[in-house]
Amino acid sequence: MTRLPILLVPVLLMACSPEGEAPPVVDSGWDQSERPAMAPQPQSEDFGDRNTGFEPAFEGQTRAPLPGQTHDWRVETVGERLGEVWGFTxxxxxxxxxxxxxxxxxxxxxxxxxGPIEGLPAIDTDDQGGLLDIVLDQDFPDNRLIYFSFSEPRGEGENGTSVARARLSDDRSALEELEVIFRQQPAWDSSMHFGSRLVWGEDGTLFVTLGERFHPAPRQLAQDPTNHIGTIVRIEPDGSIPQDNPFTTTSAGADAVYAYGIRNSQAAALGPDGRLWEIEHGPQGGDELNLIEPGGNYGWPVVGYGEQYDGTPQHERASLPGMIDPVYFWDPVIAPSGMIFYDGELFPQWRGDIFVGGLASRKLVRLTLEDERVTGEEWLEMDGRIREVEQGPDGAIYVSDESNATILRIVPAQD
Structure with a gap:
């Protein structure tokens, strides 16, 4: 299939959309015949040189071929001059x-x-810190509760990822009845690797991805599930602990911990069967797609497919018994952030596929799956760093482009 080029469309934006629909966008009438040629889609020779010589654990674990089918698509601007959008819903x-x-x-x-909604807690915005992900309560129309993650100052230069919930006022100008329901422990003096994606489970529990704080000392704690460093935790909406979490009946791990050995996950989503998947940043090489198992150890910093930023080895091996291998990895990296499993009607050939944003790579990456293995990879080349990915109520794919301070909508190309 011939793929049409990317179009960042100047738009005039209409008033608030009706119930159940997405924000409307009106085409500016720019002559689409003037569009530049789209960058080629990836073939195996286009991925670039590997940083490490570690062999994949199984065939197809990296550098999947271009999928056999795709869609023509274009990009519309929904909002601009927004600043650095980290999360949206x-x-x-x-x-x-x-x-x-x-x-x-x-x-x-x-x-x-x-204007800014009032009532937020104190937030440490240094470096990678800030106000991060956000989700609505599953009963939002009735209770108006929202949940958000943020880097919370903890005193004496330390901080950590925290999750708060609050009621959005009826006029949407303020947060009411705010309470912090979870705090990553221990706090650390670091401005890096807060993780921070929030995902509702099918049973109404909340998954929270937590980074390992980057530095060598806290990094080692990712192999110790008795703390929250480098983990995914699972909590109830009020912050209490689900009784079926993997470590609630043993001293082997903290009650909130669901999985560990994770570097810095800024992408997570439920698969079609309700199981949690996450995509995490590797160092120089070694971004990983993982299918999360309760109590699973995902290896960081002991194993992985990347190297340190100065080019020296990070790992002696990429795989060890007792540590779960990634379903897929990237080397070089895409710098993943934001993730969905697409299930809309606008793009029927994309249904069931993963879409993940690329920061340094400036891509929206599509992965096709079969039997929990990646069978294809397609790059939708973008104009900036893609921080967040969401599926809209209209079935379009929405992304935040932090380079250009925009929220964009991907829709089928017009004939």
Whole structure:
């Protein structure tokens, strides 16, 4: 199939959308025949040289071929001049509630961002810290509760990832009844690797991805599930611990911990069968796609497919017994952030596929799956760093481009 080129469309934005629909976008009428040629899609020779010589644990674990089918697509701008959008979600009616890494929360309605919503807690915005992911309560229309993650200052230069919930006021101008329901422990003096994706489980529990804080000392704690460093935790909506978490009946791990040995996951989503998948940043090489098992050890920092940033070895091996191998890895990296399993109607040939944002790579990466293995990889080349990926109520794919301070919508190409 011939793939049409990317188009970043200048738009005029209309008023608030009706119930159940996405924010409307009106084409500017720019002559589409003037579009530049789209960058080629990846073939095996286009991935670049590997950083390490570690062999894949099984065939197809990296550098999958281009899928046999895809869709023609184009990009529309939904909101611009938004700042560095880290996370966003859709309110009933289609308006977008979004976080800015700089520590403010806003509503995007009719192409216009609201002023800052009042009532946020203290946030450490240094380096990778800030106001991070956000999700609505599953009963939001009735209780107006939202949940968000943030890097919380803890005193004496330390900080950690925390999760809070609050009621969004009826006029959407303030947060009410705010409470912090989870705090990553121990806190650390670091401005790096907060993780921070929030994902609702099918049973109503909340998964939270937590980074290992980057530095050599806390990095080692990712192999110790009795703390929260380099883990995925699972909590109830009020912050209490689900009784079926893997370590609740043993002293081998902290009650909240669901999986460990994870570097810095900024991408996570439920698969079609309700199981949790996550994609985490490797160092120089070794970004990983993992299918998460309760109590599973995913190897960091003992094993992996990357090297240190100065080019020296990070690992002696890429795989060891007792540590779960990634379903897929990238070397070189895509710098993954934001993730969905697409199940909309706009792109039927993409249904069931993973879409993950690329930061340094400036891509939206599509992965096809069969029997929990990656069978194909396609790159949708973008114009900036893709931080967040969401499926809209209209079946389109929405992304935040932090390079250009925009939220974009990917829709089928027009004939």
């Amino acid at each position: 859709f309110l009933p009616g289609g308006d977008i509630l979004f976080t800015k890494k700089s520590g403010t929360l806003h509503v995007l309605s009719g192409g216009q961002a609201s």
